[in-house]
Amino acid sequence: MKTPAxxxxxxxxxxxxxxxxxxxxxxxxxxxxxLYLALLGQAWNLLGGYGGQRSFGHAAFFGTxxxxxxxxxxxxxxxxxxCMVLAGGFGAGAGAFLGALxxxxxxxxxxxxxxxxxxxxxxxxVADSVPFTGAGVxxxxxxxxxxxxxxxxxxxxxxxxxxxxTAIATALAWWIENSRFGAALVAVRENExxxxxxxxxxxxxxxxxxxxxxxxxxxxxxxxxxxxxxxxPRIAYGVEVSVTALLVPLIGGxxxxxxxxxxxxxxRALNEASSALTGxxxxxxxxxxxxLLIVILALLPDGLISLGTRLRRAGRLRALGRA
Amino acid sequence: MxxxxxxxxxxxxxxxxxxxxxxxxxxxxxxxxxxxxxxxxTLFGIVAGFVAADRGxxxxxxxxxxxxxxxxxxxxxxVRTFQLVEPFAGLSVRENIAVGCQLRxxxxxxxxxxxxxxxxxVGMSELIDRPVSALTIAGLKRLELARALATxxxxxxxxxxxxxxxxxxxxxxxxxxRAIREAGVTLLLTEHVxxxxxxxxxxxxxxxxxxxxxxxxxxxxxxxxRVVEAYLGHGAAGRWPRRLGEGGAHA
Numbered sequence: 001m002k003t004p005a006x007x008x009x010x011x012x013x014x015x016x017x018x019x020x021x022x023x024x025x026x027x028x029x030x031x032x033x034x035l036y037l038a039l040l041g042q043a044w045n046l047l048g049g050y051g052g053q054r055s056f057g058h059a060a061f062f063g064t065x066x067x068x069x070x071x072x073x074x075x076x077x078x079x080x081x082x083c084m085v086l087a088g089g090f091g092a093g094a095g096a097f098l099g100a101l102x103x104x105x106x107x108x109x110x111x112x113x114x115x116x117x118x119x120x121x122x123x124x125x126v127a128d129s130v131p132f133t134g135a136g137v138x139x140x141x142x143x144x145x146x147x148x149x150x151x152x153x154x155x156x157x158x159x160x161x162x163x164x165x166t167a168i169a170t171a172l173a174w175w176i177e178n179s180r181f182g183a184a185l186v187a188v189r190e191n192e193x194x195x196x197x198x199x200x201x202x203x204x205x206x207x208x209x210x211x212x213x214x215x216x217x218x219x220x221x222x223x224x225x226x227x228x229x230x231x232x233p234r235i236a237y238g239v240e241v242s243v244t245a246l247l248v249p250l251i252g253g254x255x256x257x258x259x260x261x262x263x264x265x266x267x268r269a270l271n272e273a274s275s276a277l278t279g280x281x282x283x284x285x286x287x288x289x290x291x292l293l294i295v296i297l298a299l300l301p302d303g304l305i306s307l308g309t310r311l312r313r314a315g316r317l318r319a320l321g322r323a
Numbered sequence: 324m325x326x327x328x329x330x331x332x333x334x335x336x337x338x339x340x341x342x343x344x345x346x347x348x349x350x351x352x353x354x355x356x357x358x359x360x361x362x363x364x365t366l367f368g369i370v371a372g373f374v375a376a377d378r379g380x381x382x383x384x385x386x387x388x389x390x391x392x393x394x395x396x397x398x399x400x401x402v403r404t405f406q407l408v409e410p411f412a413g414l415s416v417r418e419n420i421a422v423g424c425q426l427r428x429x430x431x432x433x434x435x436x437x438x439x440x441x442x443x444x445v446g447m448s449e450l451i452d453r454p455v456s457a458l459t460i461a462g463l464k465r466l467e468l469a470r471a472l473a474t475x476x477x478x479x480x481x482x483x484x485x486x487x488x489x490x491x492x493x494x495x496x497x498x499x500x501r502a503i504r505e506a507g508v509t510l511l512l513t514e515h516v517x518x519x520x521x522x523x524x525x526x527x528x529x530x531x532x533x534x535x536x537x538x539x540x541x542x543x544x545x546x547x548x549r550v551v552e553a554y555l556g557h558g559a560a561g562r563w564p565r566r567l568g569e570g571g572a573h574a
Contacts, residue, residue, distance in 0.1 A: 178432075180430075180431060180434070183434070184425065190411035191409050191411050191412070194405070194410065196397075197403055197405070197409075198402070198470060198473075199394045199398050199402075199426040201392075202394070
């Protein structure tokens with residue numbers, strides 16, 4: 001327990017000190033969005049990477065968390081900090097609901113992906129049509145720049161919050177890799193029948209994973225609301241969130257602790273580069289995402305994170321060749 | 324320890340198991356044999372909770388277990404292996420076995436250490452850190468056994484652990500299974516390989532067309548006319564030499 005804690009402390013401190021070095025708001029925004037993507041990607045990774053239940057509709061959990069955070073503070077005057085915790089709970093609830101439905105009926109693989117996608121779309125259509133979500137007009141959070149209201153005059157405040165959230169998500173992934181629950185989850189991914197025969201309650205394991213994943217996604221949703229102070233059905237439940245959530249770990253490395261961080265960095269950098277080069281032509285980033293995904297899947301199917309081990313192995317082979 | 328009474332199962336129009344009854348005493352090695360399609364695997368599936376029976380009763384350690392889920396049965400100490408091996412394909416041998424260890428061992432590090440000990444029991448110590456994809460079929464069969472053993476079962480159901488092995492590999496597997504029984508585990512195995520059944524089992528049940536047609540010690544079973552006919556066809560018993568118990572017969 002001790003060694004990984006120390007190993008994690010150093011980079012975490014370095015990241016915490018980042019705002020002191022980055023004096024430009026551009027780069028701080030870049031860091032915030034990267035960590036935010038990493039949080040969303042890690043949420044997907046817990047369920048899709050470790051559990052092998054690949055969702056195509058994480059927007060269902062993200063959006064539910066986002067709407068919960070926005071509506072609870074707008075309509076019930078609940079403190080936004082408390083709203084973030086509640087948003088995690090709503091995300092978890094959405095996850096548990098969808099999980100209970102799809103796992104009970106044994107939906108796996110593409111069927112599970114399609115059902116999650118369908119639910120996200122249904123939620124989007126509902127949010128678009130009922131009055132209390134503000135429908136298509138969206139919801140605006142009033143500007144109150146105080147820490148007590150989870151709004152910071154400086155970007156560094158948001159940075160600290162998203163760094164903490166992403167650190168928790170990363171720690172969860174580490175825990176998964178080193179716990180009985182994680183071993184069961186990976187066993188379920190690899191072979192459900194074998195897992196069952198060895199005493200693992202497959203449905204329960206998957207249900208916990210999707211609940212956890214939903215909670216993290218809900219937190220990401222509430223962070224989004226506080227950072228941008230605006231929400232509409234397309235942002236909350238749109239396909240883009242779902243695609244991003246699965247693209248981040250796929251590019252970085254599925255089922256690894258640090259894959260989502262690496263993937264988030266790559267994706268965000270690509271996004272910035274594309275808007276700098278093309279002046280932000282709408283939809284172009286999605287084209288580039290697709291191109292990057294094809295390249296990664298063709299050349300590095302285990303994600304960017306596997307680049308290190310590949311280079312090391314290549315280096316060893318070269319050394320052997322010389323000897 | 325295990326009492327199966329009047330179990331039946333139909334798949335649509337096909338009767339897989341019809342009115343099958345058998346029992347396994349604590350500490351023995353019992354075998355369930357029968358020609359292809361006799362219903363052995365279905366009956367195994369029913370006992371281990373993987374297949375729902377249409378009727379009958381299965382009692383384990385005195386309690387009715389029909390209808391209980393496989394993971395519940397595994398926790399109670401009734402564990403099966405699979406005829407067609409079902410490894411956790413992306414994991415190492417150690418990680419595979421550790422999944423079994425985790426049933427009784429909550430700590431991950433301890434489970435991984437225990438896995439090494441279990442690997443030693445089935446002669447896999449040297450393969451412990453290999454990926455499963457590097458194993459031969461004999462290795463995979465041992466892995467099935469190791470994972471099941473790792474759960475510390477009281478009754479182990481082995482579904483054709485010898486199928487697909489060559490005679491040398493079978494000769495290695497037989498003492499291994501005996502050692503498991505010596506360690507206090509009761510065993511029920513299905514088997515095609517007659518030689519293995521004769522040298523291992525104390526009692527043999529023969530299943531044919533979903534019914535138990537004979538029961539007894541292996542030497543008597545191989546001489547039983549009904550059994551020979553079930554395997555080789557009607558009338559075969561009359562032309563069959565009477566010295567089958569010598570071993571070497573391959574069903």
